[in-house]
Amino acid sequence: MKILTLQQAERASDLDVKLVTVRASRYRVFGSPERIPDGEMAVVDLRGDHAPDDFKEKYRVLDKHPMFAIMLVQKLGE
Secondary structure, eight states: OEEEEHHHHHHOSOHHHHHHHHGGGGGOOTTOTTOOOGGGEEEEEOTTSOOOTTHHHHEEEEEEOSSSSEEEEEEOOO
């Protein structure tokens, strides 16, 4: 499992990671009831790997790549 901050994901050369990162804009809008601070969001890349057993306790999935196991997540309980 690879975890990237939004800033790392924005600079990534992997277009699939960038596709998921762009979807974070929905949660970055000032004044929106869905607003989540950038520090609480991350991109998780599970391609070729399995999610850890405690994944659902640590992360809330906000959006997913349509074909690959790449997700935009909110970090929980940190």
